[in-house]
Amino acid sequence: MLTNKYIVRASVVGTIIGGAVILKDYISSGNCPSKATIEGKTAIVTGANTGIGKETAMELARRGGRVIMACRDMGKCENAARDVRGKTLNHNVFAKHLDLASTKSIKEFAKHILKEEEHVDILINNAAVMRCPHLVTEDNFEMQFGVNHLGHFLITNLLLEKMKKSVNPRIINVSSLAHVVGDIDFEDLNWENKKYNTKAAYCQSKLANVLFTSELAKRLQGTGVTANSLHPGVADTELGRHTGMHKSTFSSTMLAPVFWFLVKSPKEAAQPGIYLAVSEDMAGISGKYFNVLKEKEPAPQALDQETARRLWEESAKLVHLEEALKECES
Numbered sequence: 001m002l003t004n005k006y007i008v009r010a011s012v013v014g015t016i017i018g019g020a021v022i023l024k025d026y027i028s029s030g031n032c033p034s035k036a037t038i039e040g041k042t043a044i045v046t047g048a049n050t051g052i053g054k055e056t057a058m059e060l061a062r063r064g065g066r067v068i069m070a071c072r073d074m075g076k077c078e079n080a081a082r083d084v085r086g087k088t089l090n091h092n093v094f095a096k097h098l099d100l101a102s103t104k105s106i107k108e109f110a111k112h113i114l115k116e117e118e119h120v121d122i123l124i125n126n127a128a129v130m131r132c133p134h135l136v137t138e139d140n141f142e143m144q145f146g147v148n149h150l151g152h153f154l155i156t157n158l159l160l161e162k163m164k165k166s167v168n169p170r171i172i173n174v175s176s177l178a179h180v181v182g183d184i185d186f187e188d189l190n191w192e193n194k195k196y197n198t199k200a201a202y203c204q205s206k207l208a209n210v211l212f213t214s215e216l217a218k219r220l221q222g223t224g225v226t227a228n229s230l231h232p233g234v235a236d237t238e239l240g241r242h243t244g245m246h247k248s249t250f251s252s253t254m255l256a257p258v259f260w261f262l263v264k265s266p267k268e269a270a271q272p273g274i275y276l277a278v279s280e281d282m283a284g285i286s287g288k289y290f291n292v293l294k295e296k297e298p299a300p301q302a303l304d305q306e307t308a309r310r311l312w313e314e315s316a317k318l319v320h321l322e323e324a325l326k327e328c329e330s
């Protein structure tokens with residue numbers, strides 16, 4: 001027979017677990033409040049084979065869109081696209097090659113989309129690499145700045161004329177709260193003359209996402225195309241693969257309860273991007289930064305219009321934007 005002592009202990013443990021679950025639900029909360037469907041619309045999601053990108057593609061497919069999953073590894077991409085088609089029963093889900101670490105690949109992808117797609121309504125610039133060792137892209141850009149910022153800068157610009165022909169087209173740049181400690185070093189954007197710092201390089205690239213969004217929105221005024229950026233929340237994805245913490249014994253044993261408590265699932269972290277892409281509330285909203293589902297002022301350095309303008313000009317020079325636009329037109 002249970003004594004009173006055990007009953008009291010069991011109820012205390014039950015209350016703690018119940019409280020933790022409620023608090024966890026609160027921390028993770030933030031489902032896209034819109035039920036809008038996107039039949040007839042075409043959406044491109046970069047880095048869609050895993051993590052937040054895959055869940056974003058899944059939800060856009062569930063809402064009836066034609067979804068192009070743009071990834072660098074075609075094996076992973078085909079598998080993910082098959083999974084999305086199977087789970088959503090939407091057969092308009094396609095795997096396409098896009099390596100953001102190669103301007104050649106970006107131009108090939110753009111040429112294909114410009115030729116094959118009647119319209120592009122949603123572009124979600126999601127892919128990223130975080131805190132990798134000092135690597136360079138095919139064009140000798142520092143990897144995090146090259147993939148996270150320059151690659152998305154180029155692909156967005158190459159698809160813009162096509163997007164302008166759509167009804168209420170939307171561009172969503174997935175940034176991060178990490179932008180708040182970011183700094184744009186115009187003297188050395190590609191880390192050629194200073195000691196490499198993996199964290200500062202990631203933060204620079206995520207600040208660049210917010211600055212790019214703001215300048216893009218400014219240049220798009222009057223075209224009908226909107227551009228916004230967001231922080232998705234902290235999620236359990238493969239993003240930490242270069243940090244040593246990802247899937248380590250320490251993180252999967254000692255830190256697991258903390259992670260469970262504080263970290264979202266990729267599906268939960270996909271909600272802000274879905275909201276910005278589909279919600280009726282977001283029609284006509286442009287140039288804003290969202291912390292999960294709420295519009296928020298980004299860090300002061302992300303509001304500096306002169307920095308945003310200069311970053312655009314430097315980025316255009318680095319990726320040879322004018323030549324790339326001519327090449328993709330022809």
Ligand SMILES: NC(=O)c1ccc[n+]([C@@H]2O[C@H](COP(=O)([O-])OP(=O)(O)OC[C@H]3O[C@@H](n4cnc5c(N)ncnc54)[C@H](OP(=O)(O)O)[C@@H]3O)[C@@H](O)[C@H]2O)c1
Binds near residue numbers: 070076098127232239
């Ligand atoms: N997870 C978080 O806590 C968190 C927090 C704040 C912001 N974010 C942002 O959320 C976005 C999604 O991140 P995630 O957490 O889902 O990370 P993830 O699981 O690591 O997914 C990143 C995706 O980017 C792709 N990618 C990397 N390099 C690429 C390249 N050169 N060309 C094309 N695709 C490339 C990856 O492809 P492979 O699988 O082939 O490498 C993968 O599909 C990122 O922009 C990240 O900065 C995430």
